[in-house]
Amino acid sequence: MSSVEVxxxxxxxxxxxxxxxxxxxxxxxxxxxxxxxxxxxDDPETIAGNRRLAVSALLPEAELATVHQVHSAKAVVAYEAWPNDERPRVDALVTDRPNLLLGILTADCAPVLFADHDAVVVGAAHAGWRGALAGVTDATIEAMELLGARRDHIHAAVGPCIAQPNYEVDDDFRARFLAPDPDNARFFVDGPNGKPHFDLEAYVVHRLIAAGIGEVEALNLDTYADDDRFYSFRRATHRGEPDYGRQLSAIAIPG
Structure with missing residues (x-):
């Protein structure tokens, strides 16, 4: 076992x-x-051990709060960590409580972490294509505002997700994005097989900028291409593997 990469x-x-x-x-x-x-x-005790290692790498004294992700555009305020069987079925969470680590799990979808340093409010969102299109990042920003954040003071970062060269989709997929806004065509290119490829990271960044966020940062890390560093649902599917892992993205307010 090597040290946790952050x-x-x-x-x-x-x-x-x-x-x-x-x-x-x-x-x-x-x-x-x-x-x-x-x-x-995976073995539940092993997963629990990995979660402890992840928390220790970020904020050892914190509780880890995660949700039951369902590819929605819903966000909730977290005041404490939920038991695993009571996690709300949403895709984003925000808090102003210290020592509560807000965690999002991904394996190709885009994790987005948010912070208003002035109001001391943080958030985390799971933005797969469905949630991104439906407005999960907008819902996160609105939930942060309820806790006193100002959107022009919010900083957001988009973490490891599947990159456009590896995200082949079909024409029906592209049509879902063009229907609400024909300008969304700029997030698609034709791949080598003649099928469209979608730029999830760029689309999420666009949604954040359009929402009036103060600063947006993209880490430009491709989950599919780097199997030594990241889990990828699509890569596992293409390889015919029976299971795949999920990685954690998390943020907290220190105590």
């Missing part, structure tokens, strides 16, 4: 945060590494 965003400053990958965990097999996904077939 990818940080300049825009989030000194707040405890990180976009983790698979390095530094105790899982073996298809999920080898730092698998924190309760939905995987």
């Amino acid at each position: 990818n940080r965003a300049i825009s989030l400053g000194r707040l405890p945060h990180g976009f983790l990958g698979r390095r530094g965990g105790i899982s073996v097999g298809e999920c080898a590494g730092l698998n924190v996904g309760l939905g995987s077939k």
Whole structure:
């Protein structure tokens, strides 16, 4: 087991945060590494151990709050960590409480971490294509505003997700994005097989900028291409692997 790799965003400053990958965990097999996904077939005790390692790498005294992600555009305020069987079915969470680590799990979808350093409010969102299109980042910003944040003071960072060269889709997929805004065509290019490829990271960045966020940062890390560092659902599917891990992205307010 190697040490946990923590990818940080300049825009989030000194707040405890990180976009983790698979390095530094105790899982073996298809999920080898730092698998924190309760939905995987990995051993539950191993997953719990990986979660402890992840928390220790970011803010050892914190509680980890995660949600049951359903590709929605819903956000909730977290005051404490929920038991696993009571996690709300949403895709974003925000807080103004110290020592509460807000965690999002991904394996190709885009994790987005938010911080208003002035109001001391943080947030985390899981932006797959469905949630991104439906407005999960907008819902996160609105939930932060309820806690006193100002959107022009919010910094947001988009972490590891599948990059456009590896995100082949079909014409129906592209049509879903063109229907609400024909200008969304700029997030698609034709791939080598003649099928469209979607730029999820760029689209999420666009939504954040359009919402009036003060600063947006993209880490430009491709989950599909770097199997040594990140889990990828699509890569596992293409390889015919029976299971895949999930990585954690999290942020907290220190006590």
